[in-house]
Amino acid sequence: MRKLRELWMRVLGLLGAGTAEADLEAELQSHVQMHMEDSVRSGLSQAEARRRALIYLGGMEQTKGAYRQQRGLPFVESLVGDVRYALRQLAKNPGFMVTAVLTLALGIGANTAIFTLVHAVLLKDLPVVDPKALVRVGDGEICCTLNLGSMRGAFSIFSYEGYKYLRDRTPEMEELAAMQGGMADLSVRRASGDTTSHSAFGEFVSGNYFQTFGVHAVAGRTLTPSDDADGATPVAMLSYHAWVRDYARDPSVVGSSLLMNTHPVTILGVTPQGFYGDRLSVNPPDFYLPISQEPTLGFYGARDKSNLGWLFLIGRVKPAVAIASLQEKMSGLLRQSLGELKDFQTTQGKARLAQAHVVLAPGGAGIAGMQHEMANRLHLLMGLAGLVLLIACANIANLMLARGVAQRGEISVRMALGAARSRIIRQRLTESLVLACMGGVAGIAVSYAGTKMLLSLLFTRAVVMPVDAVPSLPVLGFAFGVSLVTGVSFGVGPAWMTSNEQPVNAMRGANRSTRDGSSLLQRGLVVLQAALSLVLLVGAGLLGMSLNHLQHQNFGLEAENRVVVTMNPLKAGYKPERLQGLYSQIEDRFHAMPGVKHVGLTLYTPLCGDTWSFYVYPQGQRAPDPGQEVTSYFNRASSEYFQSVGQRVVRGRPFTAADTATAPKVAVVNEAFVKKVFADGKDPLGRRFGANEIKHSGDFEIVGVVEDTKYEDARSDPAPMYFTPMLQPSGLPAPGGMDASLYAEQFVLQMNMIPPELEAEVRRTMASIDPNLTVDRFQTFAEQIGGNFDGERTMARLTQMFGLLALVLASVGLYGVTSYTVAGRTSEIGIRMALGAKRGDVVRMILRGAMLQAGLGLLIGVPAALLSARLVKSQLYGVTGQDLGVLSAATLVLALAAWVAGWIPARRAASVDPMRALRTE
Incomplete structure (x- = not known):
């Protein structure tokens, strides 16, 4: 009775001090525990001690009811009390808290890191004024120049004449700006002081480019329409990143003169920091040049070619303008401007003209180049990270269930004291949310490191990193939202299950039964973890095999001990008549270097990211129907080129020194060209063909056939291709009277x-x-080829990391549940062993239960993995989504991990002393 009086006095003191209800319950629970311990020390059994404690505290429900009526706890104060109570409870079990927080940090951090990229690449607008008012004329991704006469349907790229025609006839737009579809290759040095040039990227833009975007200079001024007029002084805008990288923020650069492609250009100003132009790119422009300077600083005379598409268009629409009606009007204007071109005046051309139209797309994010390229990969990564988070949630839910079962006695006492079931659920959920928020905070740190790692993997060859690893406000909001959803996801089930305790359980061994709902839920979560882990392991295996097939396929060339040097004689001021001397110097100088076996000059090399293509017409055949033309890649090659890249000549001969500019026109074709163009099976040597127009069908005589080599896409079969000597006339269009293919x-x-x-x-x-x-780029041939697989390599590595993490989490989950099962069945195991069961029998019994859960997970995971593999089918090369080898290997790895996770607690169970186990309760 003395203990009871002390407890009553303590309760009254707490009530008078205004103690929160959660703290009051904790205090009462502490006193109950102390009373039970005193009773046990006095010789009573635990069951009798629990019974007497409840009898002593039978009147506490009335006291608590009076307490609630008197105080009427405000929600916020009650919530603060719950949070304080949750923190104290977590502090009592630091091992559980650290494990849960680290697990959540990995899951939330992975999702936040990938969302950082998703937000920056797919969701973020350009840093310009009112990006929502911007529209792009077109929604296709065409780079970088195209003959408009070959286009059908929707137009996304335009000639300079077409741009002016649309700009001058659309008053519905405040501004309509044009920008180059590709990039201009520049050789840059100061007019005085610099002895050598450096390579840079430029972009030709209309004079109202910066006005359209609402972008101002941080130094000097921006381009204006007057700078883009014919006869204007050559000027340029310098980008902020180039100002920092190449000129160390030297203010004297503004207003100074630079030699660009040997021509003096005055720098007007510097763009603001963080502005990388009209598209997201890891190789943004270093300079912005007026379109009027393209004939001087460019290479193709594109500005003056009315049938050459090379400009993207973005405009700012006036308020209250209906986009649908503007789109219809601009489609009509497009057809009017194209109708003046001879390509659209033939019967076939008129049919294409009738289909020509534009689509006005949102332009706030700019020209979507990187967005289209990376969208599928980022969506896949978000899905993978989501699966890892699900597995992490299942793991924490299992830990919460095990912890809840261990606290059954505490919960029974609290409910005996009058705690409502909703109160128990709320406090358990509060604990889950506190854990999730702690995991979210740690996850932000993980996401920062993870984002930096992702950027280094995804953009291995980036000149400028347009994505910031520091989490922005939307990213922080995403992390907070994921934390809350995660906390509810792994907390609601355990909270509901553990709140089902009955007060009478406090008077008996509350942990005797293992065949209850919480145990079933734990096993179900393990099954879910195993199934999701198998999906990730299969995905990692498929992408890994696909990468291996890509890297080790037969490219039709040899990359060992070869280097590729990129240059551009055109931007160095070379005229066509000087090229022969230049090429001879290059060959002679490099042949004189020790260790050089062959020097091969060319327009472009295999898998360098550049190609030229034209329609080809064999001599003696009628013109094909529209849409049936045969397209072939075109390249130039010197006499040692084929040896230098290891491309074998299978018939005829390669080029020789005798194939000069004045010699008869000859060509070397690949095997795919012969099959496509000369499908009659006759000997191609000596046969003739032409390019671009049928009237040129007899231009070239085939003197050799080389084996097929992949030039554009490592995933596709080799396409038709023909080569001509470096300086022989090509018969192709020569803008401005100059054949750019000679360079x-x-x-x-x-x-x-x-x-x-x-x-x-x-x-x-x-x-x-x-x-x-200038040497624009120097790399080994192997590095150039390997660069084509950077994306696939990154995806394979990340998927393998996610798969390994999922495997570890699933194994830990199975280990935890099995260990809990062993602890709960200690008495049963002791009885079995006392009755003669051998240790091997106990091990097999425990392992059988563990492997049954893993087996159920595999049964569910196999069809789920096969279904999920269809989602990554477009990412695979040489591998099918139903690859039995990958599926079998993933299943074996997961089964082995499950066996190890089950075997450890099984061995521990077999080591139980029967007499000690029988004294557990």
Whole structure:
């Protein structure tokens, strides 16, 4: 009775002090526990001690009811009390708290890191004024120049004449700006002081470009329409990142003169920090140049070609303008402007003209280049990270269930004291949410590191990183939202299950039964973890095999001991008549270098990211119907080119020194060209064909056939391709009277071995030939080919990381449930062993239960994995979504991990002392 009086006095003191209800219950629970311990020490059994404690506290319900009526706890104060109570409870079990927080940090951090990229790449608008008012004329991704006469349907790229025609006839737009579809390759140096040039990217834009976007200069001024007028002084805007990188923020650059492609250009100003132009790119423009300067600084005379599409258009629509009616009007204007071109005056051309139209798309995010390229990968990564978070939630839910079962006695006492079931659920949910928020805070730190890792993997060759790893407000909001949803997801089930305790359980061993609802839910969560883990493991296996097939396929070339040097004689001021001398110097100088076996000049090399293509017409055949034309890639090659890249000549001969500009026109074709163009099976040697127009069908005589080599896409079969000597007239359109295909943009050096100082030696040699002749890029042939698989390599690595994390989480979950089962069945195991059961029998019994859960997970996971594999089918090469080898390997790995996770607690169960187990309750 003395203990009871002390407890009553303590309760009254707490009530008078205004203690929160959760704290009061905790205090009462502490006193009950102390009373039970005193009773046990006095010789009573635990069951009798619990019974007497409840008898002593039977009148507490009335006291608590009076307490509620007197205080009427406000919600906020009650919530604060719940949070304080949850923190104290978690602090009592730091191992559980650290495990849960780390698990959640990994799951939430992975999702937040990937959402950082999703937000920056797919959801974020350009840093311009009122991006919602911007519209793009067109929604296709065409780069970088295209003959408008070959286009059908929706137009997304326009000629300069077409741009002006639309701009001058659409008063519904405040501004309509044009920007180059690709990039201009520039050789830049200061007019005084610099002895060598450096390579840079430029973009030709209309004079109202910055006015349309509402972008102002941080130094100097921006371009204006007067700067884009014919005869205006050559000027340019310098980008902020180039100002920092190349000129160390030197303010004197503004107003100074730079030599661009040997022509003086005045720098007007510097763009603001964070503005990378009209599209998200890892290679943004270093300079913005007026379109009027394209004939001087460009290479193709594109501005003056009315049938050449090379400009994207973005405009700012006036308020209250109906987009649908404006789109219809601009489609009509497009047809009117195209109707003046001869390509659309033939019967076939008129049919294409009738289908021509534009689509006005939202332009706030700019020209969606990287967005289209990365959308599928980012969506896939979000799905994978979501699966990992689900597995993490299942793991924490299992931990919460096990912890709730261990606290059954406490919960029974609290309910005996009058705690409502809703109160128990709320406090358990509060604990879950506190855990989730702690995991979310830790997850933000994980996401920062994860985003930096993702950026380094996804953009291995980036010149500028347009995505910031620091979480923005939307990203922080996403992390907070994921934390709340996660907390509810893993907390509601355990809270509901553990709140079902009856007060009478406090008077008996509350942990005796293991065949209850919580145990069933735990096993179900393990099954879910195993199934999701199998999905991730299969995905990792498929992407890994796909990458392996991509990297080790037969490309039809040899990459060992070869380097590729990229240059551009055109931007160095070379005229066509000077090219023969330049090419001879390059060949002679590099042949003189030790270890060089072959020097091959070309327009472009395999898998470098650049191609030229034209319609081809075999001699003696009628013109094909519209849409049935045969397209072939076109390239130029010097006499040693095929040897330098390891492309074998299978018939005839390669080019020789005798194939000069004045010699008869000849061509070397690949095997795919022969099959596509000359399908009659006759010998192609000596046959003739032409390009671009049927009137040129007899231009070239085939003198050799080379094996097929992949030039554009490593995933596709080799396409038809023909080569001509470096300086022979091509018969192709020559904008501005100049054949741009005459200019070799790359050469390949085949070496006995590649010395570490080779790059420096190559740059010195090129500068000695001409200081304006820059080396734009130097890399080994293997590096160039491998760069085509950066995305696939990143996806495979990330998927493998997610798969490994899922495997670990699933194994830990199975281990935890099995360990809990063993602890709950200690008495049963003791009885079995006392009755003669052997240790091997106990091990097999426990393992059988563990493997049954894993087996059910595999049964569910196999069809789920096969179904999910269809979602990544477009990402695979040489692998089907039903690859039995990958599925079998993933199943075996997961089964082995499950066996290990079950075997450890099974061995512990077999080591139980029967007499000690019988004394557990």
